[in-house]
Every structure is written in C-alpha cells, then in structure tokens.
Amino acid sequence: MKLEGKVAIVTGAGTGLGRAHALLLARSGAKVVVNDVGEGAAAVAAEIGAAGGDAMAVRCSVTDEAAVAAMVEEARRRFGAVHILVNNAGILRDVTFAKMSLDDFRLVVEVHLMGSVVCTQAVWGIMREQNHGRIVMTTSSTGLYGNFGQSNYGAAKMALVGLMQTLALEGARNGIKVNCLAPTAATAMTENLIPPTMKALLVPELVSPGLLALVCDEAPTRAILCAGAGHFERAYVTLTAGAYAGDDPDAGERVIAAWEAIGDPAGQTVPESGGAQIQQELASAARARNIA
Template sequence: MELQGRVAIVTGAGGGLGRTHALFLARQGAKVVVMDLGDGAAGVAEEVAAAGGEAMPFQGSVTDEAQVAAMVTQTMERWGRIDILVNNAGILRDKSFGKMSLDDFRLVVDVHLMGSVICTKAVWDIMREQNYGRIVMTTSSSGLYGNFGQANYGAAKMALVGFMQTLSIEGLKNNIAVNCLAPTAATQMTEGLMPEQALAALKPEAVSVGLLALVGEQAPTRAILCAGAGHFERAYITLTPGAYVGTGPDAAERVVAQWDAIGERMQDSVPEAGRAQGQQELQAAFGAAKG
C-alpha cells in the first residue's frame, strides 16, 4: 500500500473514471475525498468504507470557488494534509464547430480548465508548505491530436497540458509533481460513441492503475501518460531542430521551400522549458552570422 497515510482528492468521482480512481487510491492506502457535482459521491465513499478504506464525500462544483474552498477546509480539518489531487471532473457538449454555441464552448472550458485551475489553486499553498504534492490533470487525445466535434473539449484538454508544463517547473523546489493522464475509457460520457466490444475492453479500472506511477513517492513530473484497455503510452510535445532561413526579403519563400527540412523529426527533442525554443533560434541565427 504505497499511498498509506496520503490524502487524495478526486473530482468528478461520483461515477465512471473518477469512481474507479477513488477506489484504486483507497486500495493503495490513501484517504480519499470523493467530490462530485451529483449525489454519487456518498455512494462511492460508502464503497471505499465497505472495502476497509477511509473516504469523505463532498458534493459541489469544481467551478465554484467557495465550494472548493469549503472542501479543502473540511479535508484539512479531518486529516490535516492534502497530498494528491486528481482533476478528473468534466463534461461533454459535442458538436461540429460551425454548429456549436459559444455558451457550450465556454461551459466546457470552464469545467475542464478553470475547474482544474480552481481546485489546484486551492491546494497549491498547502502542498508547498508541506513540501510534497502530486497533481494529475486529465487531458485527452482529443486535445493532443484533435477529434471531430470536440473543438471545445479539445481546446480545454490541451490547455491543461500547458497548465501542467508550467506548474511542474514551479513546483519542483517544493517536491510537487504535476502530470497529465489521457484516458480512453468507457464511461457515461462515451455511451453510444463506440461499439460494444470496444466499450467492454475500455473499462475505467484499466486506466486507474496508471495513477500509481503519477502520484507515488517516485512520481515523475511533466509526464503525459496515455491509457486504455490495459495499454499505456507516453505523449510528448517535441521540437524539431528546424532550419535557418534568415530574415531577408525572400524569407517567406524560403520557409515554404524548406518546409520539409523545418519539419524533419530525426533529431527532435523534448525541451525542458519554453525558453528552449528561443535559445535554439538564437543559436541558429548567431551561428549563421558567424558564417
């Protein structure tokens, strides 16, 4: 039980993937706060207790700062620390972009992105003070690679990757690891979107086991773990070496002419931070100036 003594908050945990996350973390020894907008939180907390674990249900919205603050206060009063946050809460409002209302776009971004921001902000100082924290953002292949009808969802999910990238840098000195999980799982949100055989293979439990690698003592930081049907992959945001074309009057035409060379991936890299792009560009420019 690697997470013995740890305290975890799982949002959107009243059913589906959040429920299996909460049950898995409890089996690993963590005390779990089961947060959900609906009334399913109490039932999942009872499941945890029936299996010999400890859980506290909390009904509220991740987009409501006061409710999130109340949850954090209650957690601290009961257990005195918060070690793990799994930002799992989410909704779908799928339509092609041309038919999508701006209200549906804002709502999905608000729940997925701002909900994760609000919950993370509420525990950030606690984790800094205790010099320990493990935070998981739930991203998606729809954000990483796109998916028809999910411009709102994809935008929010890719934004969470950017959020993770910066928080992982800022959290290093206080031993706060921040990672992303990109699940493929059959939940209420995916009903009717996949054939029955696929839904049967994509059980949420097969994803939740990947959490241990992201929230344990030896967790990495800045990782994007993809998971589904018992298979796990890593996704990376990479940078090609590119090509120097200069800034002369024909620079635009040279970009077009060297497009394949600019995109050559044989020596692409995973930058440690965003500044790596500027450093690479300046080195190329200074090298070309020296001849």
C-alpha cells in the same frame, strides 16, 4: 499500500473514471475525498468505507471557488493534509464547430480548464507548505491530436497540458510534481462515442493503474501518460531541429522550400521549458550570422 498515510482528492469521482481512481487510491492506502456534482460521491465514499478504507464525500462543482475551498479545508480538518489532487471532473458538449454555440464552448472550458485551476489553486499553498504534492490533470487524445466534433473539449484538454508544463516547473522546488493522464475509457461521457463491442475492453479500471505511477512518491513530473484497455503510452510535445530562413524579403519562400526539413523529426527534442525554443532559435541565427 503504496499510498499509506496520503490524502487524495478526486474530482468527478461519483461515476466512471473518477470512481475507479478513487477506489484504486483507497486500496493503495490513501484517505480519499470523493467529489462530484451528483449523488454518486456518497455511494463511492460508502463503498470505500465498506472495504475498510477511509473516505468522505463532497458534493459541489469544481467551478465553485468557495465550495472547493471549503472542501479542501474540510479535508485538512478531517485527515490533516492534502497530498494528492486528481482533476478528473468534466463534461461534454459535442457538436461541430460550425454548429457550436459559444455558451457550450465556454461551459466546457470552464469545467475542464477552470475547474482544474480552481481546485489546484486551492491545494497549491498547502502542498508548498508541506513540500510535497502530486497533481494530475486529465487531458485527452482529443486535445493532443484532435477529434471531429470536439473543438471545445480539445481546446480545454490541451490547455491543461500547458498548465501542467508550467506548474511542474513552478512546483519543483517544493516537491510538487504535476502530470497529465490521457485516458481512453467507456464512461457515461462517451456513451455514444464508442462501439458496444469495444466497451468491454475500455473499462475505467484499466486506466487507473497508470494514475498510481503519477501520484506515488517515485512519480515523474511533466509526464503525459496515455492509457486505455490496460495499455500505457507516453506522449511528448517535441521540437524539431528546424532550419534557418533568414530575415530578408525571401525568407517566406525559403520557409516554404524548407518545409520538409523544418518538420524532419530526426534530432527532435523535448525542451525543458519554453525558453529552450528561444535558445535554439537564437543559436541557429547566431551560426548563420557568424555571431559568437
């Protein structure tokens, strides 16, 4: 019962990954708010209750600010607090960029990115007040590395990494840890994307154990955990040591000539914040110009 006494909200939890997340959190001792736009939320909450857990179902869109605020308030009224938020809700509108409508691009960004923003902002004040919080953004290998036909999805998913990076810094003083989970699983969203022979290996239940590591008391912060088929990896946004090219008219040519050195992964780092990139660049320039 790793999460005994904790209260968790899981969005998009009526089916697939969200359902698996909600069930695992409940088995780990958490009281769970099961959110979904569909009817599945009630069934998952009932399943948790039948297994001896405590859950409530809330049917609303994560993009509906008033409904999300009401969901969070109801969670506080019924369970007394909110300790964990798993931003899992999402949709797909896959097509190549040349054929994609701007409406479909906006819709995917609205649900994945802004839905996560709306839900996170709704619990942020509570977590600050109680000096404890665990927030998980659901990113994707599509956002991290790209995937044909998913420019809208990839843009939204990488945006969540950027959101996580900053919120982890801002939440640190109040005990709020923010991480990303990049799942690979066969769900309704990926019905036509994964070969049938592989679906048996890519069940959502083999992703959710990674979630436990991101929301427990010992959780890291600013981690990107990739998960699929029971295998877990970490992804990093790294910065190479690079090379100095100067500021004269030939600088562009020197960048081209030094391209391999600029991209050399030897000595790369994971910056503590965006300011670390600035410091590296200024230090390199100072050395080149003999500035103390």
